[in-house]
Amino acid sequence: MAKVIQQTTAAYAAQAAISFAIALGSMVVGVAYLPVGGWVRAFLGVGLLYVVTATFTLAKVVRDRQEVGQMVSRVDQARLDKLLTEHDPFKVEGV
Numbered sequence: 001m002a003k004v005i006q007q008t009t010a011a012y013a014a015q016a017a018i019s020f021a022i023a024l025g026s027m028v029v030g031v032a033y034l035p036v037g038g039w040v041r042a043f044l045g046v047g048l049l050y051v052v053t054a055t056f057t058l059a060k061v062v063r064d065r066q067e068v069g070q071m072v073s074r075v076d077q078a079r080l081d082k083l084l085t086e087h088d089p090f091k092v093e094g095v
Helices: 010-032 038-086
Strands: none
Touching: 010 038
């Protein structure tokens, strides 16, 4: 059975990092120049940091679950391979 290895390209990783940096930077600039008081600006800044950290946590949970699913699939595949190699279709019991 051929294994499919999923890899992201360097261009895709760079695009994701640049996109994140632009989004975060524009939000920080937007909050900084918002015509409101310091407390509102601080609240929005803390909210932005909370959303960013929650996003990283969610991405890690999704990745971890995917890795566990791949590991279970590999174990199941190994068990099936072992059963198939040990099975002899021409063996007759009791003869």
